[in-house]
Amino acid sequence: MKSLKATGSQLADSAFQLTVLRPDQADGAHLPSFSAKMREAGLFPLRPVAPAILQINVGKMCNQVCKHCHVDAGPDRKEIMTRETMQLCLDALARTDIQTVDLTGGAPEMNPDFRWLVEGISKLGRKTIVRCNLTIIVANKKYHDLPEFFARHGVEVVSSLPFYNAGKTDRQRGEGVFDDSIRALKMLNAVGYGQEGSGLVLNLVYNPAGAFLPGSQAGLQQQFKRALLKDFGIVFNDLFAITNIPVSRYLDYLLESGNYAGYMEKLVAAFNPVAAAGVMCRDTISVGWDGQLYDCDFNQMLDLLVASPVQHIRDFDAAALTERAVVVNQHCYGCTAGAGSSCGGATA
Template sequence: MKSLKATGHQLADAAFQLTVLSQEAAATAHLPRFHQKLAAAGLLPLRPVAPAVLQLNVGKMCNQVCKHCHVDAGPDRKEIMTRETMQLCLDALAQTDIPTVDLTGGAPEMNPNFRWLVAEISKLGRKILVRCNLTIIVANKKYHDLPEFFRQHGVEVISSLPFYSADKTDRQRGDGVFADSIRALRMLNAVGYGQPGSGLVLNLVYNPAGAFMPGPQAGLERQFKQALLKDFGIVFNSLYAITNLPVSRFLDYLLASGNYAGYMEKLVTAFNPAAAAAVMCRDTLSVSWDGGLYDCDFNQMLDLPVASPSSQHIRDFDAAALARRAIVVNEHCYGCTAGAGSSCGGTVA
């Protein structure tokens, strides 16, 4: 499987995705637009609070090509963050007291400067999250020591595992991904990750393998813990239940399978003002591989930069200007406000 970009798919173009979201919204005219829902909840314009997370997307390169990927990542994507841009991120970070840096991709570990970046963030004394797809650990011998590297730097590992069985996982993430993920989880457990009392945090991410919403996070976590322990002897800390947003490949899936209208209606119907008030974009800043600043990783993929004209690139990072911005919203935002809400850290309400 190739990325949408490599196949020349129209949905590889962010502007086209926004057009589709807008046209489809018009076609389902009985549904309110997202900004109307926010206004009715007294949340428009949506304002940031003090940033708690700086999320760096260090590249679209990945060893997997997952069917739901909002980044359209894959082995054929070559866009990765340079060390110069990483340095700009570190310089900006040093100016602030943002406590947490969240490294994502693609597979962030495939960036040749990944380990240098982790070491430099460590020197600044910030908490580091790495969104590790698990299979990268076993993809090549040079990555086999990643669990030990993570341990040395006290990295919190967050890994996608859409299900605790092979069929559903492989349908979403590719043949053999489940078996490789289990191998990688065992390697992480072996150095202490997820083990009680180790202080090494291993959290898993569940997202539905289809056009439905995640159920209650606590129940899913209980089920994952029982099944992974019983079947594979694997332990982990928490499960984050994340809703798929209608962006990039998941948008493609929704349109191609005829599920778009029903899925959006479900998200709109499940709009929860409490989740909207707690959305992650309020305390997160997202940086793209080329240094652009965004309210979140989804806005980044839709080319919707922060509404802060004087500070739209990490080289022009201006915390005061960014604090005054209004967060950019669009129809895809319904994915973060449905039901118990959804964020990179799971449910929010």
């Protein structure tokens, strides 16, 4: 089953609310639109603040095929950011006060110019975050020195680990992933990541392995820290609990398992205005592998460009982008449910 996508040609009642796409079998017609919910909370249209984070998707190629992946990444994906587009990103950074660059993929390290980009960001004196799937570090000898490379450039490493045992992790991310992840975490720890006083930040990401919301981020962090230290001697800084967004492979799973309507009802019932006010799209600009601009990584996967005359990194204008309204749709309920969800975990 193909994932559902919305495009700019499917605009509905305003420039900022898009037609809700509901397959016949999803039975979600009774759910309130996200824009209506935001209007009730006094937050529609959703306005951004000055961008603080530039999130760059350097390509959809990945050494894994995770069941919950909203990027639909995998070894067969050919979309890859060129060095020319990376240079446009560096040029845009140099013209702004944006201090943080968040590199994602796919496995961003598989882009042949990944290290060149990290070095360029470092020369500009900006902070780099890398969304590392861990297994890439041990997948091939050419990646074995990634921990040292990350440490040399002060990169903050954020890595997905669905659970602290093999069963749940491998069911979501593939057979053998847990063991490879543990090996990679030990390699990161060995160069100082997660170690007190090192200044090298290692954060983990938890996504539920089913049609439910994550539990308490603080509680999960305590469980992970205790279990990983006891069983493997592994340490890390923080754990981010992220809600699965009904996009791409996770949407496919919800539809095929008959959980779509029930899951959306959970998200709507858990809508939190405080979390909604703190969503990541307010201070983040997402750059696609081809240089197109989006409000967030999820909108990027749905081809929902920013509602601004500035829609490509070559024309980047932070002031102009601050004047836009954020494009929203039903999937946005995932970021505003409960304690909220962002690339940095809970927002409320």
